[in-house]
Amino acid sequence: xxxxxxxxxxxxxxxxxxxxxxxxxxxxxxxxxxxxxxxxxxxxxxxxxxxxxxxxxxxxxxxxxxxxxxxxxxxxxxxxxxxxxxxxxxxxxxxxxxxxxxxxxxxxxxxxxxxxxxxxxxxxxxxxxxxxxxxxxxxxxxxxxxxxxxxxxxxxxxxxxxxxxxxxxxxxxxxxxxxxxxxxxxxxxxxxxxxxxxxxxxxxxxxxxxxxxxxxxxxxxxxxxxxxxxxxxxxxxxxxxxxxxxxxxxxxxxxxxxxxxxxxxxxxxxxxxxxxxxxxxxxxxxxxxxxxxxxxxxxxxxxxxxxxxxxxxxxxxxxxxxxxxxxxxxxxxxxxxxxxxxxxxxxxxxxxxxxxxxxxxxxxxxxxxxxxxxxxxxxxxxxxxxxxxxxxxxxxxxxxxxxxxxxxxxxxxxxxxxxxxxxxxxxxxxxxxxxxxxxxxxxxxxxxxxxxxxxxxxxxxxxxxxxxxxxxxxxxxxxxxxxxxxxxxxxx
Numbered sequence: 001x002x003x004x005x006x007x008x009x010x011x012x013x014x015x016x017x018x019x020x021x022x023x024x025x026x027x028x029x030x031x032x033x034x035x036x037x038x039x040x041x042x043x044x045x046x047x048x049x050x051x052x053x054x055x056x057x058x059x060x061x062x063x064x065x066x067x068x069x070x071x072x073x074x075x076x077x078x079x080x081x082x083x084x085x086x087x088x089x090x091x092x093x094x095x096x097x098x099x100x101x102x103x104x105x106x107x108x109x110x111x112x113x114x115x116x117x118x119x120x121x122x123x124x125x126x127x128x129x130x131x132x133x134x135x136x137x138x139x140x141x142x143x144x145x146x147x148x149x150x151x152x153x154x155x156x157x158x159x160x161x162x163x164x165x166x167x168x169x170x171x172x173x174x175x176x177x178x179x180x181x182x183x184x185x186x187x188x189x190x191x192x193x194x195x196x197x198x199x200x201x202x203x204x205x206x207x208x209x210x211x212x213x214x215x216x217x218x219x220x221x222x223x224x225x226x227x228x229x230x231x232x233x234x235x236x237x238x239x240x241x242x243x244x245x246x247x248x249x250x251x252x253x254x255x256x257x258x259x260x261x262x263x264x265x266x267x268x269x270x271x272x273x274x275x276x277x278x279x280x281x282x283x284x285x286x287x288x289x290x291x292x293x294x295x296x297x298x299x300x301x302x303x304x305x306x307x308x309x310x311x312x313x314x315x316x317x318x319x320x321x322x323x324x325x326x327x328x329x330x331x332x333x334x335x336x337x338x339x340x341x342x343x344x345x346x347x348x349x350x351x352x353x354x355x356x357x358x359x360x361x362x363x364x365x366x367x368x369x370x371x372x373x374x375x376x377x378x379x380x381x382x383x384x385x386x387x388x389x390x391x392x393x394x395x396x397x398x399x400x401x402x403x404x405x406x407x408x409x410x411x412x413x414x415x416x417x418x419x420x421x422x423x424x425x426x427x428x429x430x431x432x433x434x435x436x437x438x439x440x441x442x443x444x445x446x447x448x449x450x451x452x453x454x455x456x457x458x459x460x461x462x463x464x465x466x467x468x469x470x471x472x473x474x475x476x477x478x479x480x481x482x483x484x485x486x487x488x489x490x491x492x
Contacts, residue, residue, distance in 0.1 A: 016077055016146075016169060019183070019210035020046065021135075028186075028212040030203075032067050037129060039210075042071065048133030049075035052125060053106070058148070060084045060104040060122065063194035065217050068110035068127040070193070070203050073147075075127075076108075077165070077204075080140030083108075084148045084160070085194040092118055097157050098150050101357055142166035148356055149196060149295050152480060160356035161296045168200060170349040171298035172208045174318035175201070175291075179264055180305045181234075183210030188227040189236040190219030196295055197269050202236050221248045221255050228258035235262055238269045239276070240479070242288060246279040259284040264305060266291060270484045271388060271407055273414045277311035290314045292388060294374060296352045296365070300344070301386050312411065313385045321348040322371075323386070325378060330367065336380040341405060343392055344378050345371035377405055395487075397426035399434045400465050409436065409468065412461045418442055418449035421477050423485045424468065438468035439490050441476060448473045 019027070025040025037045065049071060053059055056079075061072045063085040076083035084102045086095065095118040106123040109115060115124070146165040150158035175181060187206045191198030206213040214232055216223040219241050228235065237245075242265075249256050259265065259280065265288045272290055281287050291302035292314035300323060303315035317323040325333040325342030333342040351372055354362045366372055377396050378388045389405020390396060397404045406424035413422035421441035426434035442448035449457075451471040459467040478489040 016165065016204070017074065017207050019207065020074075020078070022210065024210075027210070029207060030067060030070050030212070031214045032065065032070075033215075033217050035067050035129075037067060037071075041130070042074070042207075043135070044132040045071050045127075045129050046075040046078050047135040048131035049108075049125070049127060050079035050081075051133045051136050053081055053108070054079045054136050056081050056105045058082045058084065058102060058104045058145075059125075060086055060099065060102070060107040060119070062086055062088060062107060062109035062113055062115060062119070063192070063199070064088050064110060064113065065190075065193055065198075065215060066110055067129045068108075068113075069199075071129050072108035072127050073193075073199065073203070074207065077146055079136055080144060082145035082148055082162075084150075085199060086119075087192070087194040092116055094158065095119065098160070101157075102148055102160055140165060142169070143353075145353070147200070149194075151295050159358055159361055161352040162354050162356055163298065163352050167298050167350050167352065168204060169208070170320055171200070171293075171318075172205050174320055174350070175205065175299060175302065176209060177319050178302045178304045178315075179234075179266070181205070181209055181211075185209065185211045185234050185263070186227075186232040187211065187213045187234045187236060188216065188224060188232040189213070190216035190223065190241070191236065191238065196293065196298060197236070197238070200298065201268075219244075221245055221252060225252065225255040225258040228262050229254065233263040234266065235259075235264070236266050236268070239267060239272045242267050242272055242280065243276050246276040246283075249279065249283040256283045259286055262286060265289065266302075268293070271312075271411075274311045274411045275414045287311070292376075292386065294376075297346055297348075297372060297374065298350045300346055300350070300374075303385075308385075310385060313381070313387045315386065316384045317346075317386075318350070321346060321350055324371065325380060333380075336382045336384060338379055338381045338387070341377050341379055341389055341396070344374040344376045344386070344388075346374060347371050379405075395424075397424075397434050397436055399426065399429070399432045399436060404436065404466055408462060409438070409458055409466055412458045412466075413438060413440065413454060413468075415461065416449060416454060416457050418444065418447075419454070423477050423487060423490060425487050425490060427470070427491070429469070432469075435469040436467065437470045437472070439472045439474055439477065441474055445473075445475070 020043040029039045029042045030037045063069045111126040147163045148160045189202045193199045287309035289303035293299035375392045389407045395406035409424045420443045423439040429435035455467040478486045
């Protein structure tokens with residue numbers, strides 16, 4: 001991509017948040033609990049902070065679910081400085097790795113935040129959300145780093161995905177098209193702010209549109225109901241949140257009424273079980289739509305607001321995103337038959353530029369012709385809808401000559417009344433190559449469903465070769481902060 005370095009080009013690509021310099025300064029921008037900022041107040045606070053950090057080069061942000069985090073990240077973007085969001089729940093070893101790898105010159109935090117030892121050697125700037133100052137001259141280009149977001153590190157130390165400014169604008173503008181997202185929308189969510197879903201979509205998204213966001217601080221169904229009944233139009237959540245909503249609906253009529261008023265209910269970061277889709281739709285008349293993305297790619301696909309909200313799919317590629325499925329040898333899959341499983345590969349302006357300090361990992365992540373290897377396995381329906389069946393490393397099971405996605409078996413298991421949670425993996429089998437293993441949290445721990453019962457249940461709904469051969473009963477499934485099941489921990 002050719003970057004426009006003219007004065008007009010620099011101004012154009014730097015204006016991530018046009019509403020900050022608009023004339024509707026009294027419009028609500030951010031609210032966290034009982035603390036809030038209008039666009040005028042946000043513009044003043046971010047201008048003051050941007051003026052202090054403009055020469056910092058790279059800054060860490062102690063990303064608590066608070067106004068200060070939003071102000072810090074927006075100020076860094078306005079100053080043309082790359083921000084490194086830090087998970088406040090990270091241990092000292094992980095924080096130490098991220099700090100040595102990204103080498104920020106200072107850390108931004110709320111005045112009352114107590115920072116752990118790895119951060120105490122950095123210069124600290126306390127974020128004053130009531131400060132006022134003049135906005136510095138904009139000089140960043142669309143190719144410049146905006147955020148360095150660290151992956152979960154499931155296969156080694158976390159890698160820093162360098163996200164350029166163009167990736168953020170491309171994703172947010174594509175979602176505006178897909179979701180008919182405007183400045184009149186009010187978003188409610190309770191997601192953490194150290195990753196793409198909660199920070200980029202949940203905070204930067206509304207601000208780019210000129211709308212507002214109400215952050216719950218901590219997700220509760222009561223908070224969701226309160227905000228949607230008070231005029232919020234959109235809800236962002238992860239499957240664990242929607243599962244709690246689905247469980248609460250029978251006893252909380254106000255929650256059902258509130259969800260029925262929402263313009264858009266969006267789930268992401270992992271697959272939402274079909275059973276939860278159905279329970280929410282039955283109680284509210286609204287359908288949850290799913291989108292799909294990664295740290296390295298931001299958003300790739302989504303069910304459109306004007307499209308069919310088909311449970312179990314993540315919709316179609318967003319504007320500006322190219323998507324293909326490939327066989328194990330890299331050959332593109334050309335037939336959309338809803339059955340042929342392939343790895344998702346993508347191209348577009350939504351992609352990261354590199355893994356920081358990891359040229360080997362960066363090179364390995366891309367094909368020779370420039371497609372990013374997501375490692376996710378999917379099928380495509382004849383109309384282009386994408387259905388993800390799992391991760392290549394942990395969710396593609398090769399059993400008896402078949403390629404089987406763990407995701408569809410998990411959905412089938414969750415349809416059984418005796419199953420509250422389910423995960424599916426493969427393990428070596430001398431005869432089959434791999435056998436299918438189900439990890440079950442039973443609805444009633446005193447009377448869990450038996451292995452043959454579950455095997456027959458899956459065989460009837462899917463196919464005999466997809467039935468689990470081994471069933472383990474657990475009290476809970478291991479999950480990360482985003483609610484994703486950590487399957488490697490199951491076998492460990």
